[in-house]
Amino acid sequence: MHASLSSRGESATYAIIGAGLTGAAAAWRLAQSGAEVIVLERDVPASPLGSSHGSARIFRYGYLDPFYADLVVQARSxxxxxxxxxxxxxxxxxxxxxxxxxxxxxxxxxxxxxxxxxxxxxxxxxxxxxxxxxxxxxxxxxxxxxxxxDAESSVHAMLDLAAAAGAQVRTGWEVASVRHGFTGYVLTSTTGRTVHAEQVVVAAGGWLPALLRDLDLPGGFADAMPQFxxxxxxxxxxxxxxxxxxxxxxxxxxxxxxxxxxxxxxxxxxxxxxxxxxxxxxxxxxxxxxxxxxxxxxxxxxxxxxxxxxxxxxxxxxxxxxxxxxxxxxxxxxxxxVPRDDMIIDRAAGVTIVSPCSGQGAKFAPLLGEIVHDLVTGSASASERFRAVGQRFAGV
Known part of the structure; x- marks a missing residue:
């Protein structure tokens, strides 16, 4: 990768927030396609504080919804x-x-x-x-x-492949805010460091609800975010x-x-x-x-x-x-x-939100990288099932 370094901070075509299964998958697929990628992880990849640590997650086909059962078939490939x-x-x-x-x-x-x-x-x-x-x-x-x-090994496998294709991984880099700039976005860390990116992929897992208020999202898109x-x-x-x-x-x-x-x-x-x-x-x-x-x-x-x-x-x-x-x-x-149990994979302007919710993300991980790649590069759209449509839990 040929990311430039300057007093304004690092530069990348894509900045990915989070180095769990989803962020690692997106990094692998985007770097594999030749894109410039920087992964920003608040702790370490597959952090024990996140949702992608350890060696034991279920890969299974059993869904009452044919849409997801067929998606598992695709994920197996x-x-x-x-x-x-x-x-x-x-x-x-x-x-x-x-x-x-x-x-x-x-x-x-x-x-x-x-x-x-x-x-x-x-x-x-x-x-x-x-x-x-x-x-x-x-x-x-x-x-x-x-x-x-083996979730942890899977994260490292995808990040290793991403790095071999030129991606950079920054650990101990906690994103405090994402703001729209003149050319793309400026991501600022809690310690004041910055990264400049044309597009941002947010795969922050359980940190997403807290991060949403500091993301520079278009108003309509922010309103469409489900209740997490x-x-x-x-x-x-x-x-x-x-x-x-x-x-x-x-x-x-x-x-x-x-x-x-x-x-x-x-x-x-x-x-x-x-x-x-x-x-x-x-x-x-x-x-x-x-x-x-x-x-x-x-x-x-x-x-x-x-x-x-x-x-x-x-x-x-x-x-x-x-x-x-x-x-x-x-x-x-x-x-x-999220209320409807669907995964959220949606974007507006240059920000993509990826939240494979409700305990089902691990089995789809490498496929999610493909879906994100196609969505952010414009080669294909994500399923309507993954759109953010302002879902709320009952009584809220």
Whole structure:
């Protein structure tokens, strides 16, 4: 990259705010196309304070909405390209189970039929015979091509490819404001440093709500931004009872347990092998939207909610006889929601807002880079589903 340096600060065609999965994907695709790119990260790539840290995220096809199920099919091709380009295995095969009355396994099976994803719909007795470490209360959907994403390694893989194509990554560079200048935008850090860019891509995750007020957005576009809800979620690792389930799978092998999503009337849980985060000896479980609401990532305190721990532990006691119901590793992470659960990928003037909300961004990461590239370069528009249209939560 041939970015110029002057007393006015650094210059780039694209400045990307955030070096999580989304920002890294955008950097990779834009730099790959020959564009000048600077990534500005307030901490470090895949920061433990953000939403893209660690080794355990679910890659799964199970959506009741065919639009998103088909998008996962497209994303899998992008992951294959990323793994080939980086020489790293980033998704470990695991297969995935879906059950619970609200999860609607039969409805999910119909969608996977429609988009051409391999799956089985099993009676609860048949599922129990195949996975005795779990207890089922409904029919069960099994799709074997799901897996576990190593989020942190994926971020570094994409940034390494971006850097090889000329991108620069600035760490410890917290954006305080983005202002429209005579030629593009001036991004100013909390320490007074500046970057000048023709276009800005904001992939700030849970920091977006706090940053929005300091973005120089056109009035109509600012008004169209949805209401963002940030939660400090709690994640718990429970040990496998069977020592044979411990240990890292060899490259290409499947994990010892599948991922699963349970949605019942009283609780919604997602679970996956904990991987490196749990020293390969336990399963990660979390309640979907079980954490407390916070104004933005700035307000997180990293304190695990004991009430939520009790709820998740009761679930383990009821549904996972193959786990010891005593968590041995606990953490918090950020979860950003919008009312309609769609991802937000929209732009006005030279500013693009990317917020893959509601716990679904990781599986789409490299595809999001393609979508952002096409949107900012004008080669294609993003789906209308991703437009910012002023959504508000009920009662607000």
């Amino acid at each position: 992008s992951w294959d390209e990323l793994e080939a380009a980086s020489g790293r295995q980033l998704i470990t095969p695991s297969g995935s189970l879906d059950f619970g009355a609200v999860r609607d396994p039969r409805g999910l099976a119909g969608v996977l039929d429609r988009v051409g994803v391999d799956h089985e719909l099993l009676a609860r007795e048949d599922a129990a015979a195949r996975w005795p470490q779990l207890t089922f209360d409904t029919e069960v959907l099994w799709h074997p091509d799901a897996g576990v994403i 809800e940030v939660r400090q979620e709690n994640a718990f690792h429970f040990p496998y009872r069977d020592p044979a389930d411990h240990g890292s799978p060899a490259s290409g092998d499947s994990t010892s347990w599948p991922t699963f999503i349970y949605k019942g009337e009283d609780i919604q849980i997602y679970s996956l092998p904990g991987g490196r985060d749990a020293h390969w000896r336990g399963q990660k479980l979390a309640e979907y939207n079980g954490g407390r609401r916070i104004p933005s990532a700035v307000a997180q305190d990293g304190v695990v909610d004991p009430v939520n721990r009790e709820r998740v532990t009761r679930f383990v006691e009821r549904f996972t006889p193959g786990l010891v119901p005593e968590s041995y590793e606990e953490t918090t992470c950020l979860f950003t929601n």
